[in-house]
Amino acid sequence: MGFLCLRARDAGSGESGGGVRAEAAGSQADGGGAPGEGLEGDGCRTEMFTMVMNVFMSMLWGGTLIGAHSKLDMVVGTDAVVEESHTSKLPYLCAVMKEILRLHLALLLLVPHCPSEPTTVAGYAVPKDSRIFVNVWAIHRDKSVWEDPLEFKPERFLGEEKKRRWDFSGNDFDYFPFGSGRRICAGIAMADKTFMWSLATLVHSFDWGMRDGEEGIDFEEKFGIVLKKARPLVAVPTFKLARPELYE
């Protein structure tokens, strides 16, 4: 599992808001680089990958998350940290998580599946013991299902615009970031809870930015069975809660 290692340092009087600036580093166990070098997104596994994408998306679509910020401030307040009990009251953030998992799922082709009997799928004969890779990456970008499939639009999972259930059950073959069938991800419940909480905490407790002198975000990913960022993401969080002791 991926963890964030937060290391605070005094940012000096020039820092906006006069607060403390923190650097977040992937733990070394995740291959995330040495602590203090920034939030490293390479060499990550599913959880760390998604965690990093949360931050990444927050930065890239900062405007999108303004709504999430204000809702979080309403539900949690600016003088408290996010608790697990808050997460069920944050439907917009849940939609953000689903959208991240639509566009940036870690296992692009799931794990290889193998039919125990010969079968036919959409008219194609599939022999017993075939090795099957399901291209969820392409399915999640299918133009005939998703409006503006390459756009980051959490709203598609909400309210009036929500045409389908699009949950993590694996029963909808247009959206199944955790796979489907008997080999569906065994950690959905844990992933769902920990990611909602992590995402809420990252958005609520920090403002995110880039390192001084850096412009734009490198979006490139490296293809493989497990998707990785082509180059590490370095994100700089700034404390934004009212009391520094909330970060202890």
Ligand code: HEM
């Ligand atoms: C956002 C986080 C995660 C994502 C996106 C994810 C996604 C996946 C996917 C796509 C599969 C393959 C399913 C298939 O081929 O049908 C899988 C399998 C699996 N996942 Fe996860 N997973 C996540 C977190 C976790 C966690 C936290 C755990 C454990 C606590 C976990 C345990 C497993 C196991 C054991 C399998 C293999 C199941 C089997 O083959 O029978 N996953 N996961």
